[in-house]
Amino acid sequence: MAVQPEGTPCWADAMFTDIEGAKSFYGHVLGWTFGEATTEFGNYTEAYSDGKAVAAIVPPMPGQEGGTQSAWCLYLASPDVTATAGRIRENGGALLMEPMRIGDLGSMLLARDPGGVTFGVWQAGRHEGFDKTGEPGSYCWAEVFTREPQMADAFFPAVFPYTTKRMEDDQIDFKLFDLGEDTVMGRMAMKDADFPPQIPPYINIYFGVDDCDAAVRRATERGGTLRFGPMDSPFGRFAALTDQQQAAFTVIDMSTTKGEVPKMS
Known part of the structure; x- marks a missing residue:
């Protein structure tokens, strides 16, 4: 799938304390299968539907295990996460994670709007986002x-x-x-x-x-x-x-x- 226009929902992930439990649940409910955990990126694990990447799950970072509520995070596409970060600040939002490069996969940030809604921003590199959308399992x-x-x-x-x-x-x-x-x-x-x-x-x-x-x-x-x-x-x-x-x-x-x-x- 090609890189999406700016502002398009392009990826979703969630943090779970019980990764195996999450795999069992979403595998049963949505038919997902899961790839190998990427230890280089905090055991980030992609989920697949019919062999196509549709989401990911990840365990809490060390020290966060007891204080993080599991929640799905939606990422919106950006051609330049640094420029997007500037507009987030200028319009009353808060950065929860500053722009960060994830190897050759792309760059990301996490933010919160003035009303408290958390979302992510993704600048695609090798990882362009969802492999499929609008179908069962995605x-x-x-x-x-x-x-x-x-x-x-x-x-x-x-x-x-x-x-x-x-x-x-x-x-x-x-x-x-x-x-x-x-x-x-x-x-x-x-x-x-x-x-x-x-x-x-x-x-x-x-x-x-x-x-x-x-x-x-x-x-x-x-x-x-x-x-x-x-x-x-x-x-x-x-x-x-x-x-x-x-x-x-x-x-x-x-x-x-x-x-x-x-x-x-």
Whole structure:
């Protein structure tokens, strides 16, 4: 897959204390297989679907074992992570990890928007990102879940070349981030009634499955928890879950759609 335009979701990884448990869980739920741990890069381990790289898992760094909550991290493409880091700072974001070169694979940073949403930035080298997307077993979609929607709406289009449009629905506060003609990510306002205070803002990553209900059953069989759904939508049947190590993610069967696509403005 070619290097993606700036701001495109291009990779996802997660840190797990129990790496073997994560392999067992996602292997069972999403059908992933796993490569050999790369000791040179902290035992970083890629996950594959049909032999194509779709994500990665990694253990905590020494000293972090007891204080790191497992969570999925979405990386957005950049042609220059140093320039992106500057825009992150200029627009009120914080750098959690300064730009860093990862051998000949590429360069990365970790950041947090002004509302507390953590994300990564990836400048591709030999590793260009997802080998496949939009299919069962792979990344399909992502949404910024935030309690500070106005901050997110100002920050992300200032850092990346996004334009925005709003869903015409009085029940939810939802926007889309576009790159030219392509919609690449959503933004959802977290309502207190639906999200208890202990749930931090985050980017919700959707992974494709052949059958949403069957994927939910597989997840709960391995210690996962169903948080929402399964629910039909014009974009697919989906369900929000946490794995057995409390990392949140969503599964979606994009072949099973129902209802009209909402109007945007």
